[in-house]
Structure formats: C-alpha cells, structure tokens
Amino acid sequence: MTSIRNGTAPAWGTRSQIGATLQDLKDVRGNRDGIWGNESKPAGTVGDVLDRNPVTAKLSEFVGVGLSTQDEVRELQRFRAQQEASWGQPVTNLDLSELKGGELFAAQKAIALTRLGRTPSDVVDGFVKARGTVDGQHIADRDVFFQRFKPVGTPNGKMVVISPGFQETGRNFHEQIDLLNRRGYDVVVMDHQWAGQTRGGKAGGLDSAQGVARDVAAVTAHAAQLLEKEYGAHAGKELILMGNSMGAGPGVLGALTWNENGQIKLDGPQMPRNIRWRAQAPFLGATPGVINDVLATASRIPMLNKLAAPSAGVPVLTHDPAAAQKVAQGAVAEDVRAQLQAMTAALPGLERILDLIKNGKGPAGEGFMVHGDKDPLADPDGSRRVADWLGPRATLKVIRSNNHVLEQSASEQQHILQGL
Numbered sequence: 001m002t003s004i005r006n007g008t009a010p011a012w013g014t015r016s017q018i019g020a021t022l023q024d025l026k027d028v029r030g031n032r033d034g035i036w037g038n039e040s041k042p043a044g045t046v047g048d049v050l051d052r053n054p055v056t057a058k059l060s061e062f063v064g065v066g067l068s069t070q071d072e073v074r075e076l077q078r079f080r081a082q083q084e085a086s087w088g089q090p091v092t093n094l095d096l097s098e099l100k101g102g103e104l105f106a107a108q109k110a111i112a113l114t115r116l117g118r119t120p121s122d123v124v125d126g127f128v129k130a131r132g133t134v135d136g137q138h139i140a141d142r143d144v145f146f147q148r149f150k151p152v153g154t155p156n157g158k159m160v161v162i163s164p165g166f167q168e169t170g171r172n173f174h175e176q177i178d179l180l181n182r183r184g185y186d187v188v189v190m191d192h193q194w195a196g197q198t199r200g201g202k203a204g205g206l207d208s209a210q211g212v213a214r215d216v217a218a219v220t221a222h223a224a225q226l227l228e229k230e231y232g233a234h235a236g237k238e239l240i241l242m243g244n245s246m247g248a249g250p251g252v253l254g255a256l257t258w259n260e261n262g263q264i265k266l267d268g269p270q271m272p273r274n275i276r277w278r279a280q281a282p283f284l285g286a287t288p289g290v291i292n293d294v295l296a297t298a299s300r301i302p303m304l305n306k307l308a309a310p311s312a313g314v315p316v317l318t319h320d321p322a323a324a325q326k327v328a329q330g331a332v333a334e335d336v337r338a339q340l341q342a343m344t345a346a347l348p349g350l351e352r353i354l355d356l357i358k359n360g361k362g363p364a365g366e367g368f369m370v371h372g373d374k375d376p377l378a379d380p381d382g383s384r385r386v387a388d389w390l391g392p393r394a395t396l397k398v399i400r401s402n403n404h405v406l407e408q409s410a411s412e413q414q415h416i417l418q419g420l
Contacts, residue, residue, distance in 0.1 A: 012073055013101040013335060019065045020333040021108055022072050025079055028115045034175070035325055044410075046321045076107040083110045087119045094125045099197055108333065112171065116178055124148045127199070128190075130218035131267035134210035134258050135352060142200030144215050145191040146170070148226070149177050156184030157234030159227045160420075163216050163252055164189070165245025165283065165405075166206065167336050169196035172327075173244075176407045179417055186230065188223045190215070192247060195336045204337030209349025212246065213254030217264045217271040220255065224272050241277040242416065244407060245378060248282035250346045253386070254353045256363035261356060279369040280416045281404050284350060284382030286343070287375055317377055320401075323408035354382075358389050367394035368419035372401030372412075395419070 030039030096102030170189035193201025243252030
C-alpha cells in the first residue's frame, strides 16, 4: 500500500476526488443505487439541484473531507486491501504508475467491481496504441485506455465496443455494460482524449472529428483481434460498434464512414469493415438554443476556448434528476474538465462525414439509432437526416425525452440494448 505523507498520498487525485470516492464507498456499503447521500432513504432517491451540478458537487466533496485526507485515504486503502484479499488478486492488471491518479483509480475500481458483483479477472485494463491518419489528416499519437468486461454466464460470441461521449469516460457506462454482460455480450469500453486514462490528449479538449474517429478505429481493430482469439470458432461471432453523443457522431459514424471509404490508415492492425453499429443520442450538430449558441460563439475566442475548466453543467445534458446527479458525481470523481473549443472542433470533420453519408458512401453495416425528441444538446434532426440518407441500412427510434445521457437513466438505457 502507498504510504501517506504530509496529509495525503501520492497518486490520490484531488481532495474532491477523494471525497467523491468515499461517497461511492458509502453507497456500495448501503443501497448500491449509484446515487450519493441517500443511504437512509429508498434507493433511487435523488438530492436537490445542487447535487446535480458538477461545480457545487465538487465543492461539497472538497469541504466534506477533513483538514487532511489521511483518514479518508486510509479507509479507501483498507477497503481495497480487503477486497483484493477476498479476490486473491490485485484490482488491476496494470502497474498503478502507468495510470493518472493510480491509487485513486484502484480504489474506485474496487468499489465499482463490488457494486457490480464482479472480480478483477472479469474486468481487464489496458492501452491501445492509436497511430495513423484519417481523411489524410495527421493526428497526434495517443495511448487509448480501455477496459474489457467479460460476459456473465454463457458468452454469445458477440463483442461490443463502446465509445463514450464528450466529458464522459468508460465508467459512465457501468450500468449498460452490466446489462450487456448479463446477456452474454463481451464489452470493450474506451476512454477518449478528453477525460479518463487515455494518454496523449488534453484535459477537456478535442482535436478533431478525425481524431475521435481514429481512436475509435484503433480500439475497434484491437477488439477484432480479441474477438478472433476468444470466439474464433463461435457460430455467433460478431463485432458491434456502439457510441454515445460525440463518441457516436464523429466517433462511431466517423470511423465507419471513413473506414468504408479507405480513408483510415492505422499503424498496425486495421479496423474491419461492414460492422453493425448502434448510436445513442449521436452528436451531429448542436440543438438550436440560447445556451448552445452562446457556447458555440465562446468556443471561437482565442485563449478562453482552451481553458480546461472543471465540468460546470453546461451545456445542459439532461433534465432527468437522477441522470443529472450521476453525471455530476462522475465528473467530480474523475475530475472531468471541458474546453469550450470542443463545442466546435469536430464540426469541419462532421460536415465531411455527413457529406459522404448523404452521397451514399456511409456505413455499410446495419445500424440503429435512438434519440430523445427534445435532446438539449445533440439535435435529433441530425439523426433523422442520417436515417433518411441510409434508408434500409439504418433504423431510428425517436423517444419522448429531454435527456441527452440516456445511459444514465434507468428508464431509457434499455432502448439501445433493444436495438441489439
């Protein structure tokens, strides 16, 4: 275990992250509903509006720990040690020095595995080297972090690659991943350049749609190798690509479209073609509105647009109280940041993707999209246009919802799974 010096320990992140992780521990010892501060109340009870904003949630966890974080760190260390003893193995297969806030990551993973009823052998961590060009554009090299969640019960031979949205990490998808695992799916979920453990990006930043697509392609190529190794002789063997928001628009649709047109050149294994895909609230353009318009304007102001500010609850992602609180909690636990430039950085590449799809050069594999009719961030009309252009190759399910983060809503996270 890491020794404590000067009131805290190396690789433990910020005070707010430590406080947030302790809240997660209280939840896993309580009703395990993934919502903090309701352990004496019925599961699913949400807090007030301050609990649903990342800024106020961050402040609450900052002041919630003691003058030093020694006691909190020791409690998290004890919990991880107890769980590792019961599992008979370390919580992660990686050296913690390879990870940002490695000790914090290990504690958070131990809590997550306990909540899900899994062991470290079920959830393997790793990095994929993402190198290469898209659409002829140079993209900075990255080491893309991923976690592989193995099926629960009998595997069905299908592997799903999940591409999170902006300001999200793979940890935002634990509930959907668990649902997939229990249906026999093997799942590989990645962290994008903007948040989490991926190396080579800038906190809260986004280089281009091409960059998002390149990283998805690299992880998909790696997953294809895993699929062949694990399920090569399985009659139902299949690779499926699933994305959310920015990870669905430039991520999934971008990777599939450019790859079908031979415009993704990876240094290493190549992404397969003709893959089935699923897109959840894909970002293909912002929903018209005052807040989104102001943010788009600010995203073009030099210097201001590159400040990696803590996630602040704008743009609005959801009007679902439970989903909003989970988003805020995740942002605090992983110290998620946002640069305003990300609001428009992907637009030039998105225009190229949409132009290819419109002209009959889009994804060849069968697709399914689900989108809220009043999505506050990603304009559902973008999904309607893509579905129209793809014709019989894609199905769009528009639901009555003003939620953009469908994976965080118990009543809405099933839609994309039904599409599988």
